[in-house]
Amino acid sequence: MESQHLYIKNMVCPRCEMVVRQTLQAIGITLIQLEMGHVEIIKVSPEKFKQIEEALNKLEFELFYDRDSRLVEKVKIVCREYLGKMENQFLITRLSEYLAVNLGKNYTYLSKLFSTREGITIESYYLQIKIERVKHLLLYEEFSLSEIAAQLSYSSVHYLSSQFKKIEGCTVSNYLQKRKFA
Numbered sequence: 367m368e369s370q371h372l373y374i375k376n377m378v379c380p381r382c383e384m385v386v387r388q389t390l391q392a393i394g395i396t397l398i399q400l401e402m403g404h405v406e407i408i409k410v411s412p413e414k415f416k417q418i419e420e421a422l423n424k425l426e427f428e429l430f431y432d433r434d435s436r437l438v439e440k441v442k443i444v445c446r447e448y449l450g451k452m453e454n455q456f457l458i459t460r461l462s463e464y465l466a467v468n469l470g471k472n473y474t475y476l477s478k479l480f481s482t483r484e485g486i487t488i489e490s491y492y493l494q495i496k497i498e499r500v501k502h503l504l505l506y507e508e509f510s511l512s513e514i515a516a517q518l519s520y521s522s523v524h525y526l527s528s529q530f531k532k533i534e535g536c537t538v539s540n541y542l543q544k545r546k547f548a
């Protein structure tokens with residue numbers, strides 16, 4: 367049986383994988399393999415393909431087809447992977463080295479491609495996902511800001527706070543206060 371590859375934008379976590387799996391199964395698609403940003407399925411008719419595309423779009427996922435778009439999406443996935451490993455203290459390499467090794471491409475090439483396609487640098491994207499992780503950790507109130515700073519390898523609480531304000535437009539305490547009243 368012939369297979370077909372789907373490359374999916376905005377698949378960023380295990381929950382996304384689960385949602386994509388359930389969505390495809392609900393419309394009768396046979397999955398061969400599913401991983402972050404990529405699904406291999408048994409080949410479907412153009413009508414069924416359109417149904418897949420519409421179902422994924424409703425969930426804010428997007429299919430893409432060209433090689434450069436796939437590489438940009440892989441950069442995002444590897445950045446998230448790097449953040450997870452860094453948070454668990456498994457890394458001693460820099461993000462640029464990690465990306466180059468894991469994607470088998472020169473970092474300068476990756477950086478230029480990413481900036482051109484996304485309108486921001488890889489470093490800015492990484493900072494955004496890092497601050498998203500800070501917000502997630504803050505909401506559970508299990509860790510103090512200094513513990514979060516250490517967990518995410520910030521050099522100081524002050525540096526974390528300044529990056530948070532740069533990205534979110536408010537201080538950590540203002541953010542927490544807004545969340546309490548939301």
